[in-house]
Amino acid sequence: MxxxxxxxxxxxxxxxxxxxxxxxxxxxxxxxxxxxxxxxxxxxxxxxxxxxxxxxxxxxxxxxxxxxxxxxxxAPCGRRSGGFACTLPKGTRCPDCSSVGIDAGDPS
The missing domain is CATH 1.10.287 (Helix Hairpins)
Structure with missing residues (x-):
């Protein structure tokens, strides 16, 4: 997608x-x-x-x-970036998470 x-x-x-x-x-x-x-x-x-x-x-x-x-x-990524939890599926490159260098594949 x-x-x-x-x-x-x-x-x-x-x-x-x-x-x-x-x-x-x-x-x-x-x-x-x-x-x-x-x-x-x-x-x-x-x-x-x-x-x-x-x-x-x-x-x-x-x-x-x-x-x-x-x-x-x-399941959603769940990583937090900019104070919000990412709602993109695990394993996708979240725009916010990617911009700060966080891999969206693992919510921990």
């Missing part, structure tokens, strides 16, 4: 990371399927010149993608 997932800024979004992997995996699969189906609907709506519905389905697709990425992420 090449961006900071905006859902992980919300407490409920971060709570997804606390779910056990065996609960996250099927939810992630459903979200990825929803993304594909919503993209198909967006294209159909666009071809019918139904712009508002195309925009709606594209938004559904985007939200589903963000949810799938959040569900596929591991």
């Amino acid at each position: 090449g961006y900071l997932n905006p859902l992980l800024k919300l407490p409920a979004g971060r709570a997804l990371l606390d779910l056990p992997a065996e609960q996250r995996a099927p939810l992630e699969a459903v979200m990825r399927e929803l993304r594909d189906q919503a993209n198909t609907e967006a294209e159909k709506s666009w071809l019918k010149r139904k712009g508002p519905m195309a925009a709606y389905w594209r938004a559904v697709s985007t939200y589903a993608r963000h949810l799938a990425h959040a569900l596929s992420a591991g």
Whole structure:
């Protein structure tokens, strides 16, 4: 994932990371399927010149993608930088942690 997932800024979004992997995996699969189906609907709506519905389905697709990425992420890093705990998954290079030379792979 090449961006900071905006859902992980919300407490409920971060709570997804606390779910056990065996609960996250099927939810992630459903979200990825929803993304594909919503993209198909967006294209159909666009071809019918139904712009508002195309925009709606594209938004559904985007939200589903963000949810799938959040569900596929591991436990949060937890390192503290600038007074805030990092919410990026362990093993990623946190922008704040990286800027001060802290490896985000280990929260200790």
